[in-house]
Amino acid sequence: MENKITDKEKAQIIINNILTRTSDRMFDPSKEVDPDDIQTILQAAMAAPTGVNRQPWQFVVVTNRDLLKQLAEALPYCRMANEAGAAIVVCGDKSRFLEGEDAELWVQDVSAASENILLAAHALGLGSVWTALYPHQDRITSVYGILQIPADFVPFNVIPIGYVKTAHTPIDKWNPAAITYRS
Numbered sequence: 001m002e003n004k005i006t007d008k009e010k011a012q013i014i015i016n017n018i019l020t021r022t023s024d025r026m027f028d029p030s031k032e033v034d035p036d037d038i039q040t041i042l043q044a045a046m047a048a049p050t051g052v053n054r055q056p057w058q059f060v061v062v063t064n065r066d067l068l069k070q071l072a073e074a075l076p077y078c079r080m081a082n083e084a085g086a087a088i089v090v091c092g093d094k095s096r097f098l099e100g101e102d103a104e105l106w107v108q109d110v111s112a113a114s115e116n117i118l119l120a121a122h123a124l125g126l127g128s129v130w131t132a133l134y135p136h137q138d139r140i141t142s143v144y145g146i147l148q149i150p151a152d153f154v155p156f157n158v159i160p161i162g163y164v165k166t167a168h169t170p171i172d173k174w175n176p177a178a179i180t181y182r183s
């Protein structure tokens with residue numbers, strides 16, 4: 001018998017992917033991340049919405065073990081990079097920032113791309129976690145030095161990615177008090 005899934009079931013799978021994503025901080029260092037999966041994750045990142053379609057982003061993919069270790073040692077909240085199979089450093093591309101009042105929109109663009117990275121990784125059975133760089137100047141300076149990032153790019157966050165050692169239950173953040181209706 002043909003096993004067809006309905007549109008409703010498809011939607012539920014996508015929603016479940018969002019609801020079950022967690023920040024993962026314990027990776028199996030013996031497992032590498034497939035380059036095809038990294039490519040899929042980056043496609044998801046670049047599918048994010050972006051103000052005036054400016055796409056003011058750059059992605060630095062780190063798989064070199066020594067560089068992952070250096071990131072883990074330099075960044076206090078990114079220690080798990082040492083065990084991750086890869087890390088994506090999401091950067092803003094200054095040459096593509098908007099002008100005037102819209103100049104800060106790049107932060108929202110790279111944030112949207114970052115969330116897509118987390119969701120795509122989760123859909124592929126990988127764990128990941130957003131670790132903050134921007135706006136902490138000391139962290140940004142460390143990453144410029146370790147990864148030799150051109151001055152035109154602003155390192156925004158580091159997202160270590162890998163196979164998780166033990167999956168954990170998502171935090172339930174559903175909070176009706178955070179919603180106001182105007183019907």
Ligand SMILES: Cc1cc2nc3c(=O)[nH]c(=O)nc-3n(C[C@H](O)[C@H](O)[C@H](O)COP(=O)(O)O)c2cc1C
Nearest residue numbers: 021022023024025077078129130131132133170171
């Ligand atoms: C802007 C931002 C900065 C974050 N910075 C860090 C960080 O530096 N290190 C870390 O381990 N997690 C970091 N996180 C992950 C949060 O701690 C996590 O999303 C939150 O505790 C909720 O858990 P959940 O993602 O599993 O739902 C960050 C998340 C965001 C959105």
